[in-house]
Amino acid sequence: MITVKKLVKRFGMKTVLRGVDFEVQPGEFVALLGPNGAGKTTFLRILASLSRPSLGEVRVANYRLPNQAAAVRARLGVVSHLPLLYGDLTAEENLQFYARMYNVANYALRITEVLELVGLENRRRDLVRTFSRGMQQRLAIGRAVIHDPEVMLFDEPYTGLDQDASSMLDEVLRSVAAKGRTVVMTSHDLARAEDLATRFDILSRGVITASITHRQLGRNNLLTFYKNALAG
Amino acid sequence: MASKTLITDNKVKNASFSKAIAAVVWKDLSAEFRSRELFSAMLVFSLLVILIFNFALELDIKTRQSVTAGVLWVTFAFAGTLGLNRSMAVEKDRGCLDGLLLAPVDRAAIYFGKAISNLVFMLIVEAIVLPVYSFLYATNLFQPGLLLVILLGSVGYVAVGTLLASMAVQTRTRDVLLPILLFPVVIPVLIASVKASGGFLSGADFITEIMPWINLLLVYDVIFTAIAFMTFDYVVEE
Amino acid sequence: MQTKPIALKVLDIASVLLLAVATYLALFYAPTEAVMGQVQRVFYFHVPAAWVGLLGFIAAAVAGIVYLVTHDQKWDIIEMAAVEISLVFFFIAIVLGSIWARPIWNTWWTWDPRLTTAAITELIYIAYFMLRAGIEDPDRRARFGAVYTLVGAVSAPITFMVIRLFRTIHPVVIAGGDPNAQGTFAMTGGMQVAFFFGLFTFTVIFIDLFWNRIRLGNLAAKVEQLKLNITN
Numbered sequence: 001m002i003t004v005k006k007l008v009k010r011f012g013m014k015t016v017l018r019g020v021d022f023e024v025q026p027g028e029f030v031a032l033l034g035p036n037g038a039g040k041t042t043f044l045r046i047l048a049s050l051s052r053p054s055l056g057e058v059r060v061a062n063y064r065l066p067n068q069a070a071a072v073r074a075r076l077g078v079v080s081h082l083p084l085l086y087g088d089l090t091a092e093e094n095l096q097f098y099a100r101m102y103n104v105a106n107y108a109l110r111i112t113e114v115l116e117l118v119g120l121e122n123r124r125r126d127l128v129r130t131f132s133r134g135m136q137q138r139l140a141i142g143r144a145v146i147h148d149p150e151v152m153l154f155d156e157p158y159t160g161l162d163q164d165a166s167s168m169l170d171e172v173l174r175s176v177a178a179k180g181r182t183v184v185m186t187s188h189d190l191a192r193a194e195d196l197a198t199r200f201d202i203l204s205r206g207v208i209t210a211s212i213t214h215r216q217l218g219r220n221n222l223l224t225f226y227k228n229a230l231a232g
Numbered sequence: 233m234a235s236k237t238l239i240t241d242n243k244v245k246n247a248s249f250s251k252a253i254a255a256v257v258w259k260d261l262s263a264e265f266r267s268r269e270l271f272s273a274m275l276v277f278s279l280l281v282i283l284i285f286n287f288a289l290e291l292d293i294k295t296r297q298s299v300t301a302g303v304l305w306v307t308f309a310f311a312g313t314l315g316l317n318r319s320m321a322v323e324k325d326r327g328c329l330d331g332l333l334l335a336p337v338d339r340a341a342i343y344f345g346k347a348i349s350n351l352v353f354m355l356i357v358e359a360i361v362l363p364v365y366s367f368l369y370a371t372n373l374f375q376p377g378l379l380l381v382i383l384l385g386s387v388g389y390v391a392v393g394t395l396l397a398s399m400a401v402q403t404r405t406r407d408v409l410l411p412i413l414l415f416p417v418v419i420p421v422l423i424a425s426v427k428a429s430g431g432f433l434s435g436a437d438f439i440t441e442i443m444p445w446i447n448l449l450l451v452y453d454v455i456f457t458a459i460a461f462m463t464f465d466y467v468v469e470e
Numbered sequence: 471m472q473t474k475p476i477a478l479k480v481l482d483i484a485s486v487l488l489l490a491v492a493t494y495l496a497l498f499y500a501p502t503e504a505v506m507g508q509v510q511r512v513f514y515f516h517v518p519a520a521w522v523g524l525l526g527f528i529a530a531a532v533a534g535i536v537y538l539v540t541h542d543q544k545w546d547i548i549e550m551a552a553v554e555i556s557l558v559f560f561f562i563a564i565v566l567g568s569i570w571a572r573p574i575w576n577t578w579w580t581w582d583p584r585l586t587t588a589a590i591t592e593l594i595y596i597a598y599f600m601l602r603a604g605i606e607d608p609d610r611r612a613r614f615g616a617v618y619t620l621v622g623a624v625s626a627p628i629t630f631m632v633i634r635l636f637r638t639i640h641p642v643v644i645a646g647g648d649p650n651a652q653g654t655f656a657m658t659g660g661m662q663v664a665f666f667f668g669l670f671t672f673t674v675i676f677i678d679l680f681w682n683r684i685r686l687g688n689l690a691a692k693v694e695q696l697k698l699n700i701t702n
Contacts (some may be wrong), residue, residue: 012543012608013695050333073336082327084334088263100255101335103248127266143331203407309569392621399614403604413618416593417625420632427636444635453643459624463617466538470610 001026001151001181002047007056009042016042018206019056023040026148029183032199033190033226038203040186044155047184048078061150074102077144077152081159083136085141087129090141091120095146096130102147114142118172134165141172152176154185158192162171202229250272252337254347257262260319261352270318274357282365296369304365304373305385305422308358312389313414314424315353316397317407319346333468343464347394347457358399377432377442384449385425388456392418395460398467422447478681485671485678492664492671498666514664518672520563526556531623534616546612547687549619550602551674557595560588583637588628594622602614603622651654 004022008015009140017037024030034040047060049069058065061075071203078084085094095114099107115121118138128136138156144152157173158166166189173196177183187193193200194214200222210229217225264270285303289295323329323346332342362382366373393414400410428445436442487537496514503510533549534543567585568578579585603612621658 013691013698045470048334049332057371070336070338073334076334078330078334080327080330082330084327084331086259086263086322086328087326088322089259090266093259097255097259098331098335101332101337103251103253103336162352312651357590392625395617395621399617400602402610402614403601404606405600405604409597409600409604416590416597417621419590420625422629423632423636448628448632448635455628456621459621463538463620466613466617 001028001061002045002184003059005057007043007046008054008059009039009046009051015045016206018207020176020206024182024184026182027180029177029196029198030184030185031193031200032184032203033188033193034186034203035230039206040203041155043203044080044153044186047129048076048153049073067166068088070086074147074189075150077147078155079137079140079144079153079157080155081157083127083128083140085136087225088127090125090127091115091131092124094115094139095142098143099146101199107146110146114146115143117175118142119168131153132165133160134162134168137148137161137165137169137209138172141169141176145176147178150181152181152183154187156186156188158187158189172197190222190226200225203228239366249338249341250425252335252341253345253348256332256342257348257352260322260346260349262422263322264353270353271356273318274314274353274400275360276313278307278361279364281307281310282361286368297371297434298430300323300365300369300371300373300433301426304361304429305426307361308354308382308386309389309418309422310411311357312354312386312393313411315357316350316390316393317400317410318345319350319353319394320397320401321407329468339465339468340461341375342468343394343398343461346398347390347460350394351386351390354390355383358382358386371433373433375432377438378429379385381425381428381432381446381449384446384453385421388421388449388453389418391453391457395464395467400424402467418454420448424452478678478685481674481678485675488671488674491581492668495664495667499507499660501658501660503661506570506574509570509573512566514567514668516563517665518668519559519566520584520588520678521669522672523560523563523591525673526552526554526559527591527623527626529680530556530619532617533628534623534685537612537616538620543608543612543691544688546615547691548624548684549615551680551683551687553595553598554683555676557592559676560595564588564592581633581637583630583633586633587626590629591622591626594626598622626640632648 002022002024007017007020007022009017019023020039020043022043032040042051046053046058046065049065049072051059051067060072063071063075065072086097089097092111092115095111096107099111104110111124112121115124118141120135120142122138123131123135128139131139135169141157155172157169161169170192171181173185177196185193185197194217199211199212199213200217202207210225212225282303285306289299289303323332333339362373365371393410396413397410398418400406400413403409424445428442428449430436431438431442431445492514496511500511501512502508530549530552533552535546537545537549564585567582572578573582599613601618602611602615605614
């Protein structure tokens with residue numbers, strides 16, 4: 001589903017990604033971990049078609065980036081730590097806007113579906129600027145799945161959420177991932193990542209230094225694995 | 233390598249160009265209609281500028297006639313930057329610009345959507361300023377010629393302004409930078425609009441004194457709309 | 471570090487020598503103009519300075535377009551060098567223009583279309599540098615610079631036409647002077663020698679400064695690269 005070969009990203013003369021090789025099979029849920037400044041957000045932005053690779057090959061859903069970016073975007077859902085929502089519009093109107101931008105057919109029905117999925121049906125006519133951070137994140141996920149994408153990218157989705165909101169987000173993420181979607185998520189929250197993901201990759205200093213599946217890891221070993229990977 | 237896809241290729245059709253533009257315009261107008269923040273700011277600002285001009289220039293009836301066009305256009309130019317800044321700031325705020333870029337729509341459609349919304353806001357403000365000015369100074373500003381000039385001038389202003397605002401909002405200095413970038417480049421529009429407006433208000437001869445300015449406005453509008461939507465990609469994509 | 475190429479060193483010396491000769495020609499060799507007197511000699515520097523400004527203007531516009539097409543950083547350095555040189559030389563032309571205008575038309579500023587356009591172009595250049603100063607990412611800085619250069623390059627000629635139209639339809643009356651006077655006078659042999667030599671000299675100076683400035687830009691870029699190599 002996602003194939004990345006020797007990806008290099010430079011900003012001016014600073015090289016952030018130094019030849020990343022990365023592959024995700026359909027249906028996998030990959031947690032991308034790593035210290036700050038490793039390039040996780042940059043990497044995700046490239047996968048999301050928001051940034052161009054300097055060198056290397058990137059394919060998402062069998063389409064090449066950046067040449068076939070439009071085809072990729074139609075099949076991609078992205079949730080970042082910013083909600084990407086308009087405060088002065090209601091939840092319903094926000095979803096309506098994105099449904100139109102993604103050319104979703106018969107979106108009235110789909111909007112209700114999505115609102116129920118993220119547990120915001122009763123707030124559909126409320127302005128987004130009145131929402132708490134947790135609610136905004138949930139609506140953001142709604143925005144990201146409205147066009148039923150095959151691939152989902154989450155960049156630090158738990159940032160700024162309290163325990164309750166995080167648990168709610170957990171549930172939503174699980175149901176979203178359950179539909180056979182391919183998911184890549186970056187997170188600092190190792191415990192949550194361990195719970196949700198089927199595979200863990202470590203990105204450090206611009207390259208993937210380690211990769212392990214959930215089965216290989218066993219229970220509660222993620223922190224040890226992470227520390228070892230960074231030390232080595 | 234074959235992969236199972238949830239959506240087959242022919243079911244995924246991207247939104248057409250005009251649909252995308254319509255969606256963006258609808259979004260901007262709905263949001264603004266609800267909060268009216270941008271709109272009230274532009275309007276109050278315009279009225280204040282007219283008020284200041286009134287005391288700063290101390291006009292008798294005769295002088296007033298010759299400076300009306302200038303006063304109006306200075307007002308529009310400054311109120312316009314408020315609108316442009318705010319319109320792009322909304323996108324920057326919650327990362328919405330990324331939201332727009334993630335959608336499978338042509339970047340030019342995003343440009344046209346924003347430009348049209350900006351134009352609508354500017355025209356609405358102008359539509360209110362005109363009667364207010366007419367009322368305060370007992371002049372009739374509702375002449376078709378004048379309205380045409382205001383339309384053409386606003387189009388040129390907004391065409392360049394939307395592009396430059398998109399750049400300004402991505403810099404460290406943000407709002408402050410827009411007038412500095414915009415005014416030197418939009419001078420032809422301001423001069424032509426003032427001269428044409430003044431011409432219509434004083435009943436000057438159309439062919440010799442007004443038409444050259446209108447032609448200039450048309451040329452400017454066409455050229456800069458073209459430049460703007462062709463370079464918009466480079467301004468928003470990384 | 472590479473040392474200065476021989477050709478450039480020769481050009482440096484040639485520029486200085488040519489300037490010395492041109493100054494002699496302008497101040498001593500050329501005959502004194504009948505109507506305006508000694509102050510007319512300013513003309514031998516005023517026009518070539520404006521000419522260099524124009525060369526820089528065109529070079530910047532071309533470099534900007536080439537950058538957008540090729541994304542090669544070296545064109546960004548060329549564009550910036552061209553804008554810098556044009557900025558300085560238009561300023562010189564404007565100042566000399568004022569010095570010339572004062573004794574003849576009893577005013578510092580004549581709102582002459584060419585000088586007014588040059589002044590507005592100066593404002594565009596200043597805006598250009600302020601734009602660049604507010605951007606961290608070198609790639610974005612280069613892209614925005616190129617786009618703004620293009621916008622400015624198209625707008626300046628239109629501004630010139632507008633101001634000229636303004637003057638023909640509504641001639642501005644300047645205190646004491648003929649509104650249409652542009653300081654025309656017939657050039658005799660000696661004057662022509664001084665004038666064309668001056669034009670040639672300033673063109674050589676332009677090439678010399680341009681080359682030096684581009685070289686400086688490239689060296690600065692190299693320093694940045696070396697700094698980054700050390701910190702990584």
